[in-house]
Structures are given as structure tokens and as C-alpha cells.
Amino acid sequence: MAQHSPAAAHAHDDHHDHKPHGWRRWVFATNHKDIGTMYLVFAGLMFFIGGIMAMVIRLELFKPGMQFVDPMFFNSMTTMHALFMIFGAVMPAWTGLANWQIPLQIGAPDMALPRLNNFSFWILPFASAILLLTLLVPGGGPAGGWTLYPPLALQTADAFPMTIFAIHLMGASSILGSINVIVTIMNMRAPGLSLLRMPLFVWSWLITAYLLIAVMPVLAGAVTMLLTDHYFGTTFFTAAGGGDPVMYQHIFWFFGHPEVYILILPAFGVVSEVIPAFARKPIFGYEAMVYAIASIAFLSFIVWAHHMFTVGMPLAGQLFFMLSTMLIAIPTGVKVFNWSATMWKSSMTFEPPMLFALAFLFLFTIGGFSGLMLAVTPADFQYHDTYFVVAHFHYVLVPGAVFSILAAVYYWLPKWTGKMYDQKLAKVHFWLSAIFVNVLFFPQHFLGLAGMPRRIPDYATQFTDWNMISSLGAFGFGLSQLLFPYIIWKCVRSGAPAPARAWEGAHGLEWELPSPLPYHTWETPPSAAVIARGAEH
Amino acid sequence: MIRKALAPIAALAAVSSLFFSQGAHAESGWHLLNMRQGVTEISREIYSLHMLIFWVCVVIGIVVFSVMIWSIVTFRKSKGAVPDTTMVHNTKVEIVWTAIPVAILVAMAVPAAKTLVQIEDTRNTELTIKVTGFQWGWQYDYLENGVRFFSRLERKADAARQLGSGVDPNSIPNYLLDVDNPLVVPAGTKVRLLITAADVIHAWWVPDFGMKKDAIPGFVNEMWFNVDEDKTGVYRGQCTELCGRDHAFMPIVVDVRSKDDFQTWLKATAEAQKQAAAPQPAATANAG
Numbered sequence: 001m002a003q004h005s006p007a008a009a010h011a012h013d014d015h016h017d018h019k020p021h022g023w024r025r026w027v028f029a030t031n032h033k034d035i036g037t038m039y040l041v042f043a044g045l046m047f048f049i050g051g052i053m054a055m056v057i058r059l060e061l062f063k064p065g066m067q068f069v070d071p072m073f074f075n076s077m078t079t080m081h082a083l084f085m086i087f088g089a090v091m092p093a094w095t096g097l098a099n100w101q102i103p104l105q106i107g108a109p110d111m112a113l114p115r116l117n118n119f120s121f122w123i124l125p126f127a128s129a130i131l132l133l134t135l136l137v138p139g140g141g142p143a144g145g146w147t148l149y150p151p152l153a154l155q156t157a158d159a160f161p162m163t164i165f166a167i168h169l170m171g172a173s174s175i176l177g178s179i180n181v182i183v184t185i186m187n188m189r190a191p192g193l194s195l196l197r198m199p200l201f202v203w204s205w206l207i208t209a210y211l212l213i214a215v216m217p218v219l220a221g222a223v224t225m226l227l228t229d230h231y232f233g234t235t236f237f238t239a240a241g242g243g244d245p246v247m248y249q250h251i252f253w254f255f256g257h258p259e260v261y262i263l264i265l266p267a268f269g270v271v272s273e274v275i276p277a278f279a280r281k282p283i284f285g286y287e288a289m290v291y292a293i294a295s296i297a298f299l300s301f302i303v304w305a306h307h308m309f310t311v312g313m314p315l316a317g318q319l320f321f322m323l324s325t326m327l328i329a330i331p332t333g334v335k336v337f338n339w340s341a342t343m344w345k346s347s348m349t350f351e352p353p354m355l356f357a358l359a360f361l362f363l364f365t366i367g368g369f370s371g372l373m374l375a376v377t378p379a380d381f382q383y384h385d386t387y388f389v390v391a392h393f394h395y396v397l398v399p400g401a402v403f404s405i406l407a408a409v410y411y412w413l414p415k416w417t418g419k420m421y422d423q424k425l426a427k428v429h430f431w432l433s434a435i436f437v438n439v440l441f442f443p444q445h446f447l448g449l450a451g452m453p454r455r456i457p458d459y460a461t462q463f464t465d466w467n468m469i470s471s472l473g474a475f476g477f478g479l480s481q482l483l484f485p486y487i488i489w490k491c492v493r494s495g496a497p498a499p500a501r502a503w504e505g506a507h508g509l510e511w512e513l514p515s516p517l518p519y520h521t522w523e524t525p526p527s528a529a530v531i532a533r534g535a536e537h
Numbered sequence: 538m539i540r541k542a543l544a545p546i547a548a549l550a551a552v553s554s555l556f557f558s559q560g561a562h563a564e565s566g567w568h569l570l571n572m573r574q575g576v577t578e579i580s581r582e583i584y585s586l587h588m589l590i591f592w593v594c595v596v597i598g599i600v601v602f603s604v605m606i607w608s609i610v611t612f613r614k615s616k617g618a619v620p621d622t623t624m625v626h627n628t629k630v631e632i633v634w635t636a637i638p639v640a641i642l643v644a645m646a647v648p649a650a651k652t653l654v655q656i657e658d659t660r661n662t663e664l665t666i667k668v669t670g671f672q673w674g675w676q677y678d679y680l681e682n683g684v685r686f687f688s689r690l691e692r693k694a695d696a697a698r699q700l701g702s703g704v705d706p707n708s709i710p711n712y713l714l715d716v717d718n719p720l721v722v723p724a725g726t727k728v729r730l731l732i733t734a735a736d737v738i739h740a741w742w743v744p745d746f747g748m749k750k751d752a753i754p755g756f757v758n759e760m761w762f763n764v765d766e767d768k769t770g771v772y773r774g775q776c777t778e779l780c781g782r783d784h785a786f787m788p789i790v791v792d793v794r795s796k797d798d799f800q801t802w803l804k805a806t807a808e809a810q811k812q813a814a815a816p817q818p819a820a821t822a823n824a825g
Binding site: 063064065066067068069070071072075143144145149151152155238239240243244245246279280281282283284285286287288310311312315318319322323326327329330333334336337340341343344345346347348349358361362365366369372373376377378379381382384385386446447449450451453455456457458459460461462463465466 | 567569570571572573579582583586587590591593594597598601602604605608609612613614615618619620621622624625626627630631634635638639642645646649650652653654656657697698699700701702704705706707711712713714736737738740742744747748749750751753754755756758759774775776777778779780781782783784785786
């Protein structure tokens, strides 16, 4: 691709690249690309640690009876699997993608607060290490579920303060990362790139960042109250001292529901970038997409109690939370319809990012359907805390959030490295993932409806068949993910050079930059003509 | 792509074919695909709400997935499809696909709210039993009759479920779903449970009754059920709120008897418990 003035300018800048070498480049990193890479590598590592925990869970559940682990260890596996996947894998992966892409997509030279950026990343390895080390302390890891409901969570042994400290650290990291995202987007957009011309990935992250800043302190407050209940004689959540264990659940889910949208909103952004690129057609209803994300974010604050319909709420409360939860289907529906309309009368090709985005479209919609079913309060009395719920949230988080992270990496990797990966192998990765993820999670709907509770290490014998299928799916899914780091490693080492616009239909300022990317980009903001060419959504 | 997209639909069709084979209790678990209808009016209403929302999702799914699959098959670059890049916005269409879901949701919310109101109607109950969850079992307390007992996992299953016990769970009838002392209730009676907990949060659930409720220390939750007169029998469930190490091993068993049988049982049990509580001669007290 012939690049005009910006490319020439960058070739010149290249010459003055002060790229630090050795460990200093990473420990003292302030470059958004380096920090983005570190976030993504870290997230990948955590994905595999959380994945090993999932394998332990599915191994024990392969047949009835206890074969491999103590129930307490099983409980700490379910607890830690959730914490590692949410706070270690998915959230840092999104922050890594934000770091890489937001400056490139809005024509900014870097994130607004580079040292804060360094700090918010380097908190994470320590937080994860502390959390992982709980497995070695007396009493084992936290085993009360990732929701840490008291009074059960208060029975945790030495792992308790470590878990809470780790959560505080991860929360602090997220808040700092979000501040950085908001400041960057609000202040560093190229002149002329108005808010409603921003790519949808940037929009989805802007809204996600506000959600994070709103709810992370709520989680910090909730777990701090647990800590003082445990060690300093307060009784916020202890009925014997006049406290209220249900209040914890309200506070937790006031954080927890926006949190699940924090995991999925950037996915909406990625899919809204990838589908138009491979459909060679602008996104349908750009503004509706922005408003839909904003409405979903708003609704996420008023639906929390649908996670706790069985605690014994007044009728009016149950009705309110049922109706508000049902409302989410409307903006979510708008998004799915808009993606479908984008594909209508398009000209599609099916490279790996597109395959993952399409799988997202189908399978996230299935997760949405089970979500709608769960919203119906009387039916939820049957579904609640069964494998139906496990199936539901894994459908929205694995083929939802995780597939869209894979789509994003496969989409932007040629830009980041300047090299093309082995697309054939990536397609193998896709097909194995897409098949096994359904073998893994679809039978869990049946298990839940048949009455299998979640978070149990052993089960009644009639649940055996579907558990075996689900476990086989899990092993297949886990093994196929090993292809992913191999494909990236192979690409970095020996990928063929990729053109600046790696995909024919890709639009956006990042594709106006040369490949391989110089260490510093957009040191002079893109011109109006470049923005106009890049910002066609 | 197409085959993968169709897989869930095929699976949904498989589910639907099962509604006609209800009640087949084979040894294998393959037939366990759908929620059971249960044995109370409420559980059947919940079942029909579940089926209603399920079919709504199936219909929407067929429409939406058909459009997607049609697009994927038809609008391919390899088939020479030319993108219509002017198609970026259409207010009319967007209003329609916002309004239709609103209508569906309202249609869904009305019957759901009705059932919810019915579930919360705790008037005119005829028998009250206090249920206390503890780590790891249940205590049942017939408040009006002075009968009270603990209910725990049956011993053989408890031995078999130990790590490396070497006992095949399949050799134990109702593995993990059987207790030493089941809760006994009369059929055709509105039974009220007052549910609480002694230590951490538990949840009391018998799928056939359609309801579950959390047992929370410091709270007394209320829940009721009324089993059909002709549906006497044994119904099983489990604790459904993570409550620690042996959460999976605190089943719930309810023995539903006819009103007469229940009265006989209640009298006999009350008498036996009175005897057991009465001061005993020294010799037997030692043995006890």
C-alpha cells in the first residue's frame, strides 16, 4: 500500500526511535505498544492457568464418585478458575487491546498517562501471584465461590486476606487503566475525529471504562467489609451481630452485573470492527450501535438482583428486577440485528478473524436466549444455581468474550507484527474451538434443566452421560487452545511480511500506518484526508 | 459454517421431541434434557412459562439465524457478491426491530408476573414446618406438633463418596439423593416451610415442587407447596447454594403421603420422640 505524508513522516521518525533494550524496555515500559503486548501475554498466561483449573474441574466431574481431588480443593478450583479467567485473563486482555488499538485508532501518539499505564500493568503479576500462592497456605485457596458470599467466605483460612488483597490490587489496576482510557479518548483524538466518528471498538471501551470506574470501588468496599468482619470484629454481614448477609449480595451484584458487561462490551466493539471489514461494507446503524452499548451499560446498574431471586425478596422487587432484566434484550437485539444487516448484501470472505466473529454472533445469541429465559423470575426459581446458569454464562463468556478476543488478535496481529500468521492453522484452531465449545457447554443446559446444581464435585448417577460428553468437550477445547500461542510464535518468528492494510476491507486509522509499525506512531496527528479515509465505518 | 449454525437448532429440535416422552424413567441419563413438570400446580405453571419462553427463543432464533445463514451462503465474495455500501441506516427497519421485541417481552412479562403473584400468596397454609440448613444437612421441625429431626446423606452413599473409596456409585440406589430421615408431608395440603440456616447460606430445592429458596442465617424465608392429592411418592432434591466442603452431599428427600397416612406417621413419630425424650431408667440411659 502506498502511504503518503504520514508514512513518510514515520519513516523519518523511525530513525529517531529510542527503543530501550533488554529488561528495561519491559520493566520501565511507557510505550503503549509494549504495555499492550505485556498485558496480552499476561492474559494468555492466566488463560492457561485458569484453563488448567477448569480441566481439574471437568476431570473430577467426568464420572460420579470422587476420584481425584478433595471436595475442598474442588471448590477452590471453581473459585480460582473464575477469579483467574475474569480478573486475570479477560479483563487484562481487553486492556491490552485497548492499549494497542486506542492510540492507533484515534490518531494519538500514545496513551495519555504512560507511567500510570506502566504501574497499572505491573500491579497485575503481583496480584495474580498472591492469588495463586493461596493454594499453598494452610487451609488451601479460597473455596467459597468467586462471589465470596458471607458467612461462607468468612470460613476461609489463611487464604482469606491474600484473596482480598489480590482483589484490591486487580481492582486498582483496572481503575487506573480505565482512567487512562478515558483521558486518552477524551483528550487525544486527532483534530476532526469527533466522538461520533470514532471506531466502535473505541466507543465500547470508553463506555466500559466508565463502568469500571463506577463499580470497582463498590467491589473494593464489599470485600473490605468482609475483611473487617473477619479480623476487626465488625458485623456488617453477620446476623448474630445485627448485620445482614443478604446486603453483601446486593452490594456484590451491584458491582457484579456491570462487571459482566465490562467483560462483553469490548467484544461488541471488536465484532463491530471485524464484521464490516470482512463483509466489505460499513457497519449498519453506527449510531444505533453506540446508543445500544450506552443503554446496555445504563441498564446494567438496575438489574443486579436477578442474580439473587431466591434470597426472599418482596414481590415488588422481584417484578422490578424481572422487567428491568428483560429490557436488556432490546438493545442487545438491536446489536444482533445490526450485525446481521451489515452482512446483508455484503461481500464476505472468511478469514480467521471473521470466523471467530461469526461464531460469536451465533453462540452469543444462544447465550442471550438462555439469559432471557433466566430473566423470567418464576422459571429462574428452577434454573437458579444449576448447570443451566453455568451453560448460560459460559456461552456468553467463552464463545462471547474469549472468541472475540481471539478474533481481535487474529485481526490486528498482522498490523502489530507486520507479518501474516499461518491462516490455515488459525482456521484449524477456529474449527476445533467452535466444535468443542459446543460439546463442552451445550449439554450443561440439559444437566441444569434435569436438576444438577452447580459447584458440586460429585453428582447423582443419572447425570453421568452428559457430564462425560461435557468433560470430553472440555479436554478437546483446552488442547485446541495450545495452537494459539504456537500460531503467534510462528508468526512472530517466521511470518511472511503483511501489507500495511492487511485485510482488503479493513478501515480505520490503524490501517493507514505502515507495516511493520514504527515504535512511535502518529507523532504528528493524521490529516483530515487520512481521517476521512480511515474513519469510514 | 452452516452445519455448525444448524447444530444448536437440531439440538433444540431434539429437546422438543422429548416433551412427548415424559415420564420415561430409563436407567441411562440421555433422556434427561428438559425441566420436569413437577407435581404441584405452581411447578406446572413454571414449566409452561419455561416452555413459552423457550419456544419464543426458538422462533426468534430460527428467524435471526436464517437471515445470518442466508447472508453467509449468498453474499460471498467468491460468488461475486458486490457489497451495497450505501446500506448503512434505515430508521423504519430499526424502529420495527426495536418495537417487536418490546411487544414480545410485554407478552412474556404478563403471565410471568401472574405466576409470581401466585407464588408469593402465602395465605391459608395448613401445615408449617421449619427447615434449618446446616453444614451439612437439614433439620425439620413440625412447629405445631413438636416433631423434630435431622436429615442427612444416607450412610452407604456417604461411604461411597469418599475420595478413593473404591465403591462404584452406580451400585448405590439414589446415589447422593437419599437421606436417613426424609421430610414427610401430606399430599393435597398447602404446606408452608419457614427456611433458615444455622451457619452459612444453603438453599432448599426439590425440582418437582418448582421452587427453591435460600436458607440464610438470621433470616426466616417463607415458601410453600401443595402436592397434588394423587401424586404421593418420594421426591428428591439437593442443597443449591455453595455451603462449603460437603455442599454436594446434603440431599433433600420428601416423602409425600396421603393425608391419613401422614397423620398416622405424625402421631407415631411424635409419640416415639416423646418416649425418647422422657427420663429413662439408668441402664438404658447408658446404652443411649
